[in-house]
Amino acid sequence: MNPGPLSAAVAQLCQRLTPQVGSRTAAGFAEVLRRLGAPLQVAVAGRIKSGKSTLVNALIGRRVAPTDIGECTRLVTRFHYGTVDRVEVVFTDGRKQVLPFDADGMIPASLGVDLDTVSHLEAYLTSAVLRDLTVIDTPGLGSLDAASVARTESELLGEPGKGADALDEVSRNAVVGAEAVLYVVTQTVRSDDRAALAAFTAATASREAGPVNAIAVLNKADTIVPETVAGSGGDLWQAATLLAAHQAETLKPRVADVLPMIGLLAETAETGGFTSTDADALRQLAALDETTRATMLLSADLFLSWDAPVPAATREHLLTRLDLHGIGTALDLLTADPGLTAGNLRRGLLEASGLAAVLAKLDLVFKARADGIKAAAALASVTALARASGDPGERQRVHDAIEVLLAKPEAHQLRLLEALTLVTSGQVAMPEDLAEEVLRVGGSAKVDEQLGLRGRPHPELLAYALERAGWWRAFASFGATPAQSRVAHVVHRAYFLIWQQLGGGSR
Template sequence: MRDSGAVEALLLEAVRVYDDEPAVRAELETYAQRLREPLRVAVAGMVKAGKSTLLNAIIGEEIAPTDTGECTRIITWYRHAATPRITLYPVDGEPRLLPLTRVQGRLVFDLGGQQAEDVARLVVEWPAENLRSMTLIDTPGIASLSADVSARSTRFLTPEDAPSEADAVIYLMRHLHASDIKFLEAFRDTSAAHAGTVNALAVLSRADEVGAGRIDSLISASRIADRYRADASLRSLVLDVLPMAGLLAQSSRTLRQAEYEAFVALAALGNAERERMLISADRFVAGGPAIGISAEDAGRILDRFGMFGLRLGAALVRGGTTDATALARELARRSGLDHLMTLVLRQFSARAATLRVRTALAGLEALLRSNPREDGAQLLAGIERIRANAHEISELRLLSALRSGLVPLPARAAGEAERLVGGSGTGAAERLALAPGADAEEIRSTSFGTLRRWRVMAENPLTDRGALEACQVVLRSCEELVVRTGAAEQGRELARG
């Protein structure tokens, strides 16, 4: 985002103004640091929604604890680093390193007898590729039976007098509850300093359980996701809703050769025998010897893949998947993980700079208003000046208003406006509803046609006054598409010359 430098300069000026208040200065320096950090994406949801499982799937290794132990009650940050390291930050006292211990391939956190309520956070540094572009934050369950555990997540993600610690959120749910709506409303308001921008994705994280583990479970879950996606109360709070088999996503990313061979043996059974084995978990475990593994090993495979994963894996092998790598890739795709990562790339990563700038401006404004100074008015004016010129932030605000039904545009125009300001992704083809491989000429001609159409609407005296501001934002988005396409074409001409 072009305004990052101006925001950082404004923060440095604020540091000078509050040089005599160490606590305020430290907070301002934190916002300046956030401008330079990867995007912070929190994984949130109710207890046992599958947050840690999903996090493991995204990272590609089983490093987030998925049991119900002490560590699942602690806010845990996962950052990229060349060397693995776990640091415990206590509520009181100095941080200390924890031992790196793995049991059956899973990372185990040893708190050394420390209680979860005495730990402010854990920071796991890990050489995972997906952590290069974003820091993932695993949070305790919302609406937990333990009020303290639930409050910890709420204070962290939706503080009352400051921006959220997270720039965006992946929110997991099994069914839509009032507590889900309540949290997402609070996150939308807090994260944008009550400007109401949408920067959350909703995931039906245990979608394979919708159909009791049947091979068509995700089809049933997709219908539920479609219904939620059209729900007016949820649509205004999230950018999309998608079904996902979280357990399968995690296990597909860590598929072992011995597990692949078990799938091959399962696929090789006769149809009747295989169906009998897959009637229930107990029958599969007891039938382990039929596919050359012990009942204990069968239980481990069942725990890792679930009945849905077992049925799907065997079907894929029967359909011609011939090696472990290909099976892992296809299981990940069928689990919904690939779709989620595409959405994270389109909706979060592509807007990373904008989201960081918005957070920094919100934090600075909150500090200026809670700690007034004589020079504060000048700093507030600087904030408003940056916001007025930051088109990307205007797009986020309009997107939220459109999804909330607050813009008096006809339904068709509102749908197009939502897409043009990046509701389906920030790329030119996504904004213009073109095929991913659309060439520059098609993008340019479509951009010009769209620009002319929205200019006519903006200049029409019959256009509702409340819609004019939205039209101006959409016009600016169209103009930038035209400019971007022209610049790309000019670059290609220079390269050819």
């Protein structure tokens, strides 16, 4: 993968500094360079049974991650792009053992090895999605299996290297870790979800995940009872949308957004789990009278036991693939259009899953900003490595080199990400309304969203960008504390660049 311009600039900085630092720091720089040239690493995290592996399968477009509790769900699995499908078992001593996927194309249910000796799994797939993202499936936080949680923390936050150039604990924690987080929640956000989300560092150096590199998914939206959500009007998806918005407020500023989704429906529709045979069975059920259909959909037991032309075994298969809500959605689609083809029915189910919105947000928050996220994470790692070295001269050389890089106009995005991190982490205190504005300007890739004027006409955007640029410049000079002034100058510059981007001053 070719690094973007910001990542390339940080890579050049590491290369220039390597001869000027000690061997430990140089080893860390080598790892930073390797990661700068690799796809963005996105960890799918969350509590046990939240549906993480199901979401992973939907994202990749193949049913490869095991979703039932078993050996592999206790291990961290990294999914990479590869020209040959294979699984590598990586042991704690550095050894690797290659395994094929099983007959169904999934990671084998049993690895045939002692799990206590396993560090993690590396899975390579010919999936186009993985050209841009490395997807990391993690064991559930809150599991009773302490070893599984420890593996998650070790793999995402760092694990010991091997050999003479192995990094010490502080150094490895500065260079190993997911660069972005997709956090999965269900209807209730527990008090420790916020803490668990913060524990997944973006590149470490204790730089916590935030709205630049973290989004959340409200999974299993089909289990929501609409009547319990005020303002839903009894509509399931409206209820899910309202609940997701509430959770976004609860998790702020840890995540950029919370999006509702039905993971099982997305997995089945996106990974080839929905077949023409399934469509034919649903078509037979759709032909039943409305009262019978409604009765069968009251519970799984009734759906399986009610007298119907579709065999019970087929109905059980439909339940495992779609659940009752998905089946009801399919029947509604077929009732509205009895001639619907299997392909169009699959697309209708996919649309009903909410996956498209999640993928769009991934593109907006992660993929479109991967260069900046990776470069910022790398700079945080470089800073932490120099700090951990214990050599004041080395720290100063690294600091000076970074300041020279950040002074360049093309590096402004890094300044903005740094300012956003300072504000959202509480290192720089800001009035709530100004903190919200910093978060908005730094947390989106779309100009109208950065300005808080989504869908507004171009002249209004242009005028507002110039107005806010002037306001933040004045604030930086009069009334701001020194720390606030540093952030204010960055936000002023961001607004001015937006104004230029919109055509301001071009005449």
